[in-house]
Amino acid sequence: MTNDKFDITKEVALINAKLPALPRRPRKNLFDILKIQHREIRNSNILAYFFNPNEEHGFGSLFYDSLQELAIEKIKAIKKSHPDILFNDINSFDEIKEVNTEEHTKGAKIKTKSIDIVLEGEDWVIAIENKINHYLANPLNIYWAHLKSKKKTPFGILLTLFPYRIEKLKDGFCFLNITHKELIQRVQQNIQLTEEISDTDIFYLREYFKNIESHYYHLKNTPEMNKIVQEIIDNYSEISEILKKKVEAEKHVESQINEAFSEFGYVKASKWFRREDKKYDLYFYIPPASELMRSNSLWLCFEIRNHTNQDIDRNEFQEYFRMKFAELPNFQQDELVSSNQRTHAFIYKQVNFFENENSFVEKFKQVLELLIGEAHSPVKKVENYLKDRKHFFTF
Numbered sequence: 066m067t068n069d070k071f072d073i074t075k076e077v078a079l080i081n082a083k084l085p086a087l088p089r090r091p092r093k094n095l096f097d098i099l100k101i102q103h104r105e106i107r108n109s110n111i112l113a114y115f116f117n118p119n120e121e122h123g124f125g126s127l128f129y130d131s132l133q134e135l136a137i138e139k140i141k142a143i144k145k146s147h148p149d150i151l152f153n154d155i156n157s158f159d160e161i162k163e164v165n166t167e168e169h170t171k172g173a174k175i176k177t178k179s180i181d182i183v184l185e186g187e188d189w190v191i192a193i194e195n196k197i198n199h200y201l202a203n204p205l206n207i208y209w210a211h212l213k214s215k216k217k218t219p220f221g222i223l224l225t226l227f228p229y230r231i232e233k234l235k236d237g238f239c240f241l242n243i244t245h246k247e248l249i250q251r252v253q254q255n256i257q258l259t260e261e262i263s264d265t266d267i268f269y270l271r272e273y274f275k276n277i278e279s280h281y282y283h284l285k286n287t288p289e290m291n292k293i294v295q296e297i298i299d300n301y302s303e304i305s306e307i308l309k310k311k312v313e314a315e316k317h318v319e320s321q322i323n324e325a326f327s328e329f330g331y332v333k334a335s336k337w338f339r340r341e342d343k344k345y346d347l348y349f350y351i352p353p354a355s356e357l358m359r360s361n362s363l364w365l366c367f368e369i370r371n372h373t374n375q376d377i378d379r380n381e382f383q384e385y386f387r388m389k390f391a392e393l394p395n396f397q398q399d400e401l402v403s404s405n406q407r408t409h410a411f412i413y414k415q416v417n418f419f420e421n422e423n424s425f426v427e428k429f430k431q432v433l434e435l436l437i438g439e440a441h442s443p444v445k446k447v448e449n450y451l452k453d454r455k456h457f458f459t460f
Contacts, residue, residue, distance in 0.1 A: 115128040136220075139241060157406040159186055165182070166182055197226065197245075219238075267297075315354040315355050337350050349366070351363075366410075366413070370407045395414055
């Protein structure tokens, strides 16, 4: 099929129509046959394999990104009804550097059970207590102390079959509950089948899904992966072409974002954009192009980070700008957050941003002109706030 005759909309609709119906009840999988379906250690091992982006599977950070998305959404919901509950800002956790299973706690006065899965980044660490068949009877406070001993920002997750009560620790922080069902459903939503993913990778993932599925008699949302594999094989060239165009489109939008920020004197710094002259400890964050395109929206926030975030009165800063920009169109000041890593000055959102009659980059530059370029722009007001309080920062 040549590119000039390739109709993405038509092919996507045809292929989607061919995908099999959702199963009512899963058949036996390898975990069942080997009689290890209830062994939490075995489940943790394969889960850790998928969490590790450096393993041989072709899914990259799929599992971790899905877990992080779920955690962010759940914390936001919990905060509305339980504002006193504390969670560290998992949204600031970047790529995984190390994944361990059955990690022994350090410095404990009593012999304790090991932590099932530990994910570590450069300056953060996540403990995952993986529950398949047992009630929770684990010393979470000892686990938490172990995480804090690493001198990194800690986060705790209870991964359970069914929703569990919030587990509050001695210092007010909590282990967040995420169910296995929620995790595999989010993975399914986010999965991108590319040429780099082999049939073996899909087989492993299918067997893991089916093992979790076997614990939910009423679960109807998981497709039979073997049938999906066959449909992928039957339509491989068409799917590859769709994926190729999708990836190239995302790269194009990413380059336009970089170009637009550059015109306003901002350069990429990890996941963020900051002034090229580094005069202020202020950053823009904008989600990846794939997320912007998926949601057909623009979302970005402007925030203080690092040294300035530690030195300034964060509550006063947040409330000042919450009120300052509350009435401006497309500003979402009720969603501002603050943590040890960052404090929002403003959040800007615009839906239906990708419109046929207007190019993305021109619309995006108009937004940056509004936020940065104008004489009394929100960014200049934040900079003046820091200037008045003598909060300058350069490397």
